[in-house]
Amino acid sequence: MVQIKEIKELLPSFLKDSKNLLVSVLDLEGEVIHSNSKFREFFSLGSLARPFFFELFNEYQREEIEPLISELIGRPNDMVRYSQSHFNSLLSWEFSVMKNTEGDFLGILGVGSVKDESEYLSNELGYKVSVDSDIYFQMNNDWEIQFANTHAELFFGTSATGFINKKIWQVFPDPKIYEYALHFKKAKETDAITVIDGFLSESGRWYKIIIHPRICWMDIYFKDVSEVQLLGNELGRLDLTLDSILNNSDQSYILMSQDLRIMRFNDLASEQLRKYAGKDLKEGQKFLQFLLPGLEEKVLANLEEIIGGKKLSFEQSIYLVDSGEERFFRHDFYPITNLNKKVIGFVYSNKDIHDSYSAFAKMTEQNDMLKEILYSQSTVLRSPLSSILGLLELVDKKQLDRENQKYLSYLKVLAEDLDQIIRKNTKTVNESDSF
Structure with missing residues (x-):
């Protein structure tokens, strides 16, 4: 009891109260006579437990560590270091002889730091692996399961007592275990971290193993990646659909990120830029470097509004750099938003309307010609016709014989009919939107 009291007094507070370091003091037989709370918590020991230290190591490690500690007792001024693998953790131990102020032996002081192997794995793989959230179990060299977490119990469909110390082939809940066995053996032979993807038909789940x-x-x-896998499949289908839509459109499309970097484009946009600007569209490049000739001023003048999420539409010609050939296009910029209406990107599209524009111009020209003809009919022809009608009124029928009176009556009716036709056409023109 006096010895333990001395040990407590001699141990510095940063070791006794450490939340990160495992601290234990062993007697000559290897019994843990004192330890801090971190040590007891890590090895799941009760507050009064005094286990034999070497029992906390597996059989292979025990054969290594016991001789090292024994040799240390004979060399009290030396220090021994040892790395212990314990479940999913790697412990780096430093052992030294602990003495009182008179130089008497008090015990073997062991100070260990813990490295979480799942954290190491996460750093190696580039994504999080966790004993707390993933299915996790250990197998010994005879392929017997030695440890499993609660997620593994649910996975195996029974409590740990139902499969601990049994070979993996006997208890795995899916016939695919024989396929995985080859990967297990190869990983063991090569001593290399191995990652495979698997779909278990029994559960209908995707896993990263x-x-x-x-x-x-x-x-x-x-690691259950079913949601990620399904999302990936869905995105793959969406990608195919989007590609199909873009490449079967009669418009060119360029999709941009929020910082105006090109994310995707259709074949028409690529061909168009090569034809008019002699450039090859590239994903990841800034869109402003790939503006079609003649659009720079218009786009830059409205860039703030475009980035602000406002739609911009205009019609403008594009000229071939080499020949100066002109084609008339309609240009559109509009934002892409998420479900929260936040702008996450932009679309630029254009459509060649040169032929339809030319056809419209020709139709306008013909329309103007028709307007001129109708104007002549309603104005130029109307004037002499009015004079004719006036003169017909002045003719003295009494001075005409019966035959000529008959012809005069015919002439007057025809002139009046012509007048009505001109009036009707004039009214139609004035009331129509076609001109």
């Missing part, structure tokens, strides 16, 4: 070979066992993680 991470195999992490260790000295005496193998860590296995099954």
Whole structure:
């Protein structure tokens, strides 16, 4: 009891109260006579427990660590370092002899730092792997399951007592285990972290399977990626649909990110830029570097409004750089928004309306000609016709014989009919939107 009291007094507070370091003091037989709360928490020990330190190591590691500690007792001024693998953690231990102020032996002080292997794996793989959220179990060199978390119990469909110490082939809940066995064996032989993708038909779930070979066992993680896989498949289908729409359109399209970098374009846009500007469209490049000839002034003048999410539409010619050939296009800029109406990108599209514009111009020209003809009919012809009608009124019928009176009556009726036709055409022109 006096010895433990001395140990507590001699241990610095940064070790006793450490939240990161595992601290233990062993007697000559290897019994843990004192430890801090981090040590007891890590090894799931009760506050009064005094286990034998070497029992916290697996059989292989125990054969290595016991001789090292024994040698240290004979060399009290030395320090021994040892790396212990414990489930999904790697512990770096430093052992030294602990003495009182008189130089008497008090015990072997062990200070260990913990490195989370799942954190190491996450850094190696580039995505998060976790014992807390993923299915996790360990197999020894005989392919027997030695440890499993609660997610693994749900995965295997039974409590851990139903599959611990049993070979993986006997208890795995899907026939695909024989396919995975080849990857397990290869990872063990090469001592390399291995990642494979798998679909388990029994559960209908997609998994990313991470195999992490260790000295005496193998860590296995099954990371459920069903939602990501389904989303990826859905996005793949959407991509195909979008490509089909873009490349079957009679308009050229360029899709941009929020910082105006080109994300996607259709074949028509690519061909158009090559033809009119002699450039090749490239994803990831700034859109402003690929403006069609003649659009620079218009786009730059309205750039703030475009970025602000306002739609911009205008008609403007594009000229071939080499020949100066002119084609008339309609240009549109409009924003892409998410479900929250936030602008996340932009679309530029244009359509060649040169032929329809020319046809419209020709139709306008013909329309003007018709207007002129109708104007002549209603104005130029009307004037002499009015004079004729006036003169007919002045003719003295009494001076005409019966035959000529008959012809005069015919002439007057015809002139009046012509007058009505001209009036009707004039009214039609004035009331029509066609001209």
